[in-house]
Each structure stands twice: as structure tokens, then as C-alpha cells.
Amino acid sequence: MKNLYRPIESVIEDIKQETPNINTYRFRPKEPVTFAAGQFVELTVPGVGEAPFTPSSNPNVTDTMEITIMEVGSVTEALAKMKVGDTVGIRGPYGHGYNLTDFEGKEILIIGGGVGLAPLRSLILALFDDIDRYKKISIRYGARTPEDIVYKDLLPEWEKMKNTEVQQTIDEPHPDWRGTVGVVTVLLDDLPLVTTVDVDVPFHAETAIACVCGPPIMLKFVNVGLLQKGFKPENIYHSMERNMSCGLGKCGHCMLGEYYICKDGPVLTAAQIEKFGDPF
Amino acid sequence: MKEVFIGRENLQRLIGRWAKDYRVYVPVTFDIMNNEATPDYELVAGEVPEKLHLEGAALAHTAKSFIFYSREVVAKYPSSDPEADVEAPPTVIVGPRACDVRGLAKFDKVYWSTVHFTEEYDDPFIIEKRKNTYIVSLDCTAAKETCFCTMVGGEPYPKEGFDLNLAPIDSGFVLTIGSEKGEKLVAGSDDLVSELQSTHGQERERSRNSVTEAVNRQNADFRVEGSFDRYDLEGSPESWAYVTQNCVGCGACNRVCPTCTCFLLVDQRAKGGYERTRNWDTCLSLGYARTGGGGNSRPELLQRLDNRLRCKFEYSRDRYGLVTCTGCGRCIDACMGKIDMREAIKHVVTEKAKA
Known part of the structure; x- marks a missing residue:
């Protein structure tokens, strides 16, 4: 039988520094690892261990995979010491991706906090590949300081895409920053509180899709904000990633009630998790 | 399910026959730190231990330990072999109780979806061991004070999920064959078993009822509303x-x-x-x-x-x-x-x- 636990050797082809503690790595797996936007993989640093990550590259590019990773624990710290040409392991993909056919003809609000924009990038790039199918793409991104912003060079490019807008904020005022200040929920302020079909408003909350990824506290407040604005719980997608060890719906680490986040998620709608009260 | 009678000495012989072809674990009691004897499994190496502990309630270890090791190598890397390297020698476990056998159902659901109709990934390490493990379960003949199987829909004797089941009665055991794997274990050993007498069945029912009542009785104070x-x-x-x-x-x-x-x-x-x-x-x-x-x-x-x-x-x-x-x-x-x-x-x- 096929061994589910075997990592596929993958060579680090490129490392790009995004912030002082976040890098984007490009990997070339020896066997193709294809994924859909929203799915995740288990990345092995040989001898150190595995950790789950959602790729941040375009899912339509299948021979390589990019992942934007912050140094936060043993695996990511060991990875940060590795160099171009070194070998890691990848297995997956696991979980469900976003159901992009559901997104067609709709306005799509993408809300990221900190390194939480990284998994959303693969979604954004997948949407860009079929941009005419979607009514509008609004990317709203919050970072702690200007220095902590990931994809500094890409954000202006994204803004140039058809039917696409990008809004940014940082948590605290900073001498180098001219834009919006405040946690990412301030970027919801332009959304009207009541649902409406008026064409002038930025979003039609009744039909719009929201995809959210960031720290738990951010998910919690963005969720409340979006529901207040009239978004439907079944249209709000949260990245609920936890410390998936196996990715196979077995080890139990990511369990949320009867859900295995790794298998039933990692993206779950607000409707799926509302029974847990505050699961973030 | 086919049922036969087997005497104590003949059971000893039957286990001895298994030990030639299989790894066999049997229940014995261990004297740990001069405490009261703790019943647990022992690997048969050579002779079958003379004093098997084929009575009382569940042993210290659960049956899961034989298919889900406390620590096990599941992958070696870098490796280009996509197949799992599983070591699963044919193993007979004598002594799991109804609560253990029911417990294995969870492993089947989580790890063996194609057979047990879930939508989970199939795990080669559990599946190979499960296939090669023969469950020879045992009726409980007494309840330990913490037993409460009857409160959660169980009985102190297995009804399904075993390959062979042994129900102790005075003169020996009622041996129930519960699966094809069970058939395999008794094939060629007709000399050791005999036809079941109606008194054997009656004796087993009396024992089963009495243990069930004992479990019910000791849990009367723990009853809660609702199923x-x-x-x-x-x-x-x-x-x-x-x-x-x-x-x-x-x-x-x-x-x-x-x-x-x-x-x-x-x-x-x-x-x-x-x-x-x-x-x-x-x-x-x-x-x-x-x-x-x-x-x-x-x-x-x-x-x-x-x-x-x-x-x-x-x-x-x-x-x-x-x-x-x-x-x-x-x-x-x-x-x-x-x-x-x-x-x-x-x-x-x-x-x-x-x-």
C-alpha cells in the first residue's frame, strides 16, 4: 500500500526575503505535487520535523511551489537556516480548496493579516487567471508595521489588475507610512451596515464572498464585522489552520469538535463553525 | 456462528499449535511490586504458560496496542519507494474483552475507510496489522469495580468483531467461531473440540447474566437521564x-x-x-x-x-x-x-x- 507519511524530496530553488522574519521559498518537488487554492501541504525539514503550510504560489503552476513562511517555531527556524540547493520534503496536498465555481459572477473580498496574506496569494493568483469570471476582487491587507508587509513589490502590481482594488493598513502610526492606520477591521469601514442592492456601494453583502486569513484574534473580529455588514455566514471563508501533524484526519491535533481541520478544512465557512461559539 | 466445546487442557494444546505458526499473546498475571496480581499479556516463547488467566475482567493493556504501536517508524527518508514498509507478522491475541473488541471498531473507522465506509485515508500500518491480527476474545467472568460497559451500550461478552470467542464454563469453554480467520485458527483441530451440549450453553447464559447484573448493580449510582x-x-x-x-x-x-x-x-x-x-x-x-x-x-x-x-x-x-x-x-x-x-x-x- 502507498505510504501516506513519506515526504517527497524537494529542492529549494529560490529564497526571497519578504520581511526580517518572513521568506518566500520556491521548491521543486521531484514528483509533482499539484494543489488547489486553499489546500495545504506538510513541509519536512529533514531530521527536524514537519509543519503544515498553504502554498502561496499559483495553483496552475505545477512544477514548482512557493510558500511564504514566517520564523515562529522549530521547523521554520531550521528552514530559515537552509540555502538554495538544499533539500526538504513535501507531502500533500491535503484538505479542501476554495470552491471557485461558487465564486463566479460575485464580488470577492479578500482579507489578510500579517503573514496571513501568504495563503491567500495562491487564491488571488488563481482568481487572476480567470479574472473575467469574477465581478470584483478587493484585497484588504493589514500588517503591524510597514516593515512587516509581505509582497511589497507585488501589491502595486495586483492593484493594476482589472476589477481589482488593494487597500492596506498598518496597526500603529509610522513615519514612513502615509496610508490607513488601524487593525485590519478598519478596512471594513467603507462597507455599508445594511444589505442593499444599490449599485454604488462597494459590496453587495448578500451575495459577496469573503476569504479571510490571519491571526485568530483577527479572524474573530473580522467575522463579527462581516456578519454585521450583512455577509452570509456560508459566504465567509476562514482559514482555520491548526497544528496539523498528519494532515490525514487521524492524528487529532487539529480537531475542532467532530471536524478535522486538515480534512474538512483548512478553509471552513462561518456557517460551519458558528455552533462552536468562538472557535478562533 | 458455529459453536463448539473445548476443554481447558485442549485449549492449552490449541494455543500451542498456534504458537508454531503465529506470534501468540496470552493472558497471565504479573506480580508487580508485591501488589495484587495484575493481569496482562505475555508473548508465548516456547511452551504455553501453564497458568493462563482466562477469567475476571479486562487486562491492563488494550487490544489497540497490537495494531497501533506506542511508537513506530512510518517513513524513512529520503526514499523513492512510495510503498509502505510494514512489519505485520501474523499474531494471535488471546484475551481481549468485549470492551477491547468494540474499541477496535474506532480504529477501523479512522484508519481503514475502504472496508468500513468512512471517507478517511487508508493507513497501511494499521490495516496490515489489523489483517494479520487474530482476535481470540474472552467473556468476562467478573466485573472489576470500574467496569461500566453496560452503561454505554455494551455487554461483558463480545457479540461481534472477534475471530474466536471463549466463554469460560466449569468444565472448559464455549468456543464461538466468529469469522473466516477464526475458522482458520481451528482448522485441523477437530481432535481438540467436541459438540456443544445444551447444558454448556445454559451455563454460559447464567454466567453472562450474572456478570451483566453485577456491572449494572455497581453502576446504579452513576445513572444519568437520557441515552x-x-x-x-x-x-x-x-x-x-x-x-x-x-x-x-x-x-x-x-x-x-x-x-x-x-x-x-x-x-x-x-x-x-x-x-x-x-x-x-x-x-x-x-x-x-x-x-x-x-x-x-x-x-x-x-x-x-x-x-x-x-x-x-x-x-x-x-x-x-x-x-x-x-x-x-x-x-x-x-x-x-x-x-x-x-x-x-x-x-x-x-x-x-x-x-
Whole structure:
């Protein structure tokens, strides 16, 4: 039988520094690892261990995979010491991706906090590949300081895409920053509180899709904000990633009630998790 | 199911025959630290031990230990072999009780979807061992004081899920053949068994009824309103804090539980590269749900014990259609804080009813 636990050797082809503690790595797996936007993989640093990550590259590019990773624990710290040409392991993909056919003809609000924009990038790039199918793409991104912003060079490019807008904020005022200040929920302020079909408003909350990824506290407040604005719980997608060890719906680490986040998620709608009260 | 009679000495001989072709584990008693004798499994090496412990209640170890090792290498890397390298020698286990056999159903659901109709991934390490493990279960002839199988839909004797079952009666055992694998174990041993007499069956029924009554009797004080498969344990933090007050989070309950399936993958250096080991894990440890960066969805011990008990009664039921507490009572036996699962459930349900 096929061994589910075997990592596929993958060579680090490129490392790009995004912030002082976040890098984007490009990997070339020896066997193709294809994924859909929203799915995740288990990345092995040989001898150190595995950790789950959602790729941040375009899912339509299948021979390589990019992942934007912050140094936060043993695996990511060991990875940060590795160099171009070194070998890691990848297995997956696991979980469900976003159901992009559901997104067609709709306005799509993408809300990221900190390194939480990284998994959303693969979604954004997948949407860009079929941009005419979607009514509008609004990317709203919050970072702690200007220095902590990931994809500094890409954000202006994204803004140039058809039917696409990008809004940014940082948590605290900073001498180098001219834009919006405040946690990412301030970027919801332009959304009207009541649902409406008026064409002038930025979003039609009744039909719009929201995809959210960031720290738990951010998910919690963005969720409340979006529901207040009239978004439907079944249209709000949260990245609920936890410390998936196996990715196979077995080890139990990511369990949320009867859900295995790794298998039933990692993206779950607000409707799926509302029974847990505050699961973030 | 076909049933025959086998005498004690002939059973000894039958086990001896198995030992030629299989790894065979039998129940014996161990004298640990001059305490009262602890019944547990022993590997038959050479002669079958003269004094088998084919009576009483469940043994210290659960049957899961034979298909889900406490630590096991599941991958070696770098490797280009996509096939799993599983070591699963044919093994006969004599002595699992009904609570163990029911516990294996959880493993089947979680790890062996193609046969057990779930939508989970098939795990070669569990499946190969499950295929090559022969369960020779045993009726309980007495209840230990922590047994409560009848409170959670069980009986102190297996009804299904075994290959062979032994029901002790005065003159020997009623041997029930429960599967093709069971047929294989008795094939060619007609000389050791004889036709079942009606008195044998009657004697077994008397024993079964008397143990069932004993389990019911000793649990009378723990009864709660409502059926065990409909428990709603979403209790107040106060009620869970009360239940958790003597918990130290050691995870002994996870390790002795016949249905705790959780594990952690740990990588390390090994000859020729690296190896990935799968290790039993405990959902009661602080680090269990901790993520990189320090986030933790269950930072409080009371949340973790809440999660453990609700996993048994609610989450497994909702996911696999299976309440996964089998009432073996081992978690109560193993708990150094003397937390009694039955009291915990009763407390949470009762407090909830009051609110």
C-alpha cells in the first residue's frame, strides 16, 4: 500500500526575503505535487520535523511551489537556516480548496493579516487567471508595521489588475507610512451596515464572498464585522489552520469538535463553525 | 456462528499449535511490586504458560496496542519507494474483552475507510496489522469495580468483531467461531473440540447474566437521564472546572483507552538519512493543540479534559456514528487524581439540567 507519511524530496530553488522574519521559498518537488487554492501541504525539514503550510504560489503552476513562511517555531527556524540547493520534503496536498465555481459572477473580498496574506496569494493568483469570471476582487491587507508587509513589490502590481482594488493598513502610526492606520477591521469601514442592492456601494453583502486569513484574534473580529455588514455566514471563508501533524484526519491535533481541520478544512465557512461559539 | 466445546487442557494444546505458526499473546498475571496480581499479556516463547488467566475482567493493556504501536517508524527518508514498509507478522491475541473488541471498531473507522465506509485515508500500518491480527476474545467472568460497559451500550461478552470467542464454563469453554480467520485458527483441530451440549450453553447464559447484573448493580449510582448516545456534554466552564480539579494532565487515560487513536509524528536522524516515527499522543498535554507562534485553542486543562470526554461521546458519534467510550474503566484505574469518568459525565449532565 502507498505510504501516506513519506515526504517527497524537494529542492529549494529560490529564497526571497519578504520581511526580517518572513521568506518566500520556491521548491521543486521531484514528483509533482499539484494543489488547489486553499489546500495545504506538510513541509519536512529533514531530521527536524514537519509543519503544515498553504502554498502561496499559483495553483496552475505545477512544477514548482512557493510558500511564504514566517520564523515562529522549530521547523521554520531550521528552514530559515537552509540555502538554495538544499533539500526538504513535501507531502500533500491535503484538505479542501476554495470552491471557485461558487465564486463566479460575485464580488470577492479578500482579507489578510500579517503573514496571513501568504495563503491567500495562491487564491488571488488563481482568481487572476480567470479574472473575467469574477465581478470584483478587493484585497484588504493589514500588517503591524510597514516593515512587516509581505509582497511589497507585488501589491502595486495586483492593484493594476482589472476589477481589482488593494487597500492596506498598518496597526500603529509610522513615519514612513502615509496610508490607513488601524487593525485590519478598519478596512471594513467603507462597507455599508445594511444589505442593499444599490449599485454604488462597494459590496453587495448578500451575495459577496469573503476569504479571510490571519491571526485568530483577527479572524474573530473580522467575522463579527462581516456578519454585521450583512455577509452570509456560508459566504465567509476562514482559514482555520491548526497544528496539523498528519494532515490525514487521524492524528487529532487539529480537531475542532467532530471536524478535522486538515480534512474538512483548512478553509471552513462561518456557517460551519458558528455552533462552536468562538472557535478562533 | 458455529459453536463448539473445548476443554481447558485442549485449549492449552490449541494455543500451542498456534504458537508454531503465529506470534501468540496470552493472558497471565504479573506480580508487580508485591501488589495484587495484575493481569496482562505475555508473548508465548516456547511452551504455553501453564497458568493462563482466562477469567475476571479486562487486562491492563488494550487490544489497540497490537495494531497501533506506542511508537513506530512510518517513513524513512529520503526514499523513492512510495510503498509502505510494514512489519505485520501474523499474531494471535488471546484475551481481549468485549470492551477491547468494540474499541477496535474506532480504529477501523479512522484508519481503514475502504472496508468500513468512512471517507478517511487508508493507513497501511494499521490495516496490515489489523489483517494479520487474530482476535481470540474472552467473556468476562467478573466485573472489576470500574467496569461500566453496560452503561454505554455494551455487554461483558463480545457479540461481534472477534475471530474466536471463549466463554469460560466449569468444565472448559464455549468456543464461538466468529469469522473466516477464526475458522482458520481451528482448522485441523477437530481432535481438540467436541459438540456443544445444551447444558454448556445454559451455563454460559447464567454466567453472562450474572456478570451483566453485577456491572449494572455497581453502576446504579452513576445513572444519568437520557441515552448514552445522546449525551449533550456542552457543560458550563464551572462544571468542567469541578471535574478537572484533580487532573494533572498526565495523559494516562489516553494511553490505556481502547479508542484513543491520536498520535504525533516525530522525525529524527537514522542510519542512511532520517526516519519518521508515529507516537501515541495525549490531548491533555498543553502542547497538543499549540501552534507555531504560541497560539493554542485549548490552553486550559479543563478545556482539554472537556475535549477528551466529548470526543468519546459526541465528536466520534457525529463523525463516525460511534460512541467511543466502551466502558472498560481503564481510565479510572489509571488516573492518579482518581477522576471517575462516570462521575464526571453525571456531574456535567446534572449541572446542565439544573441550569
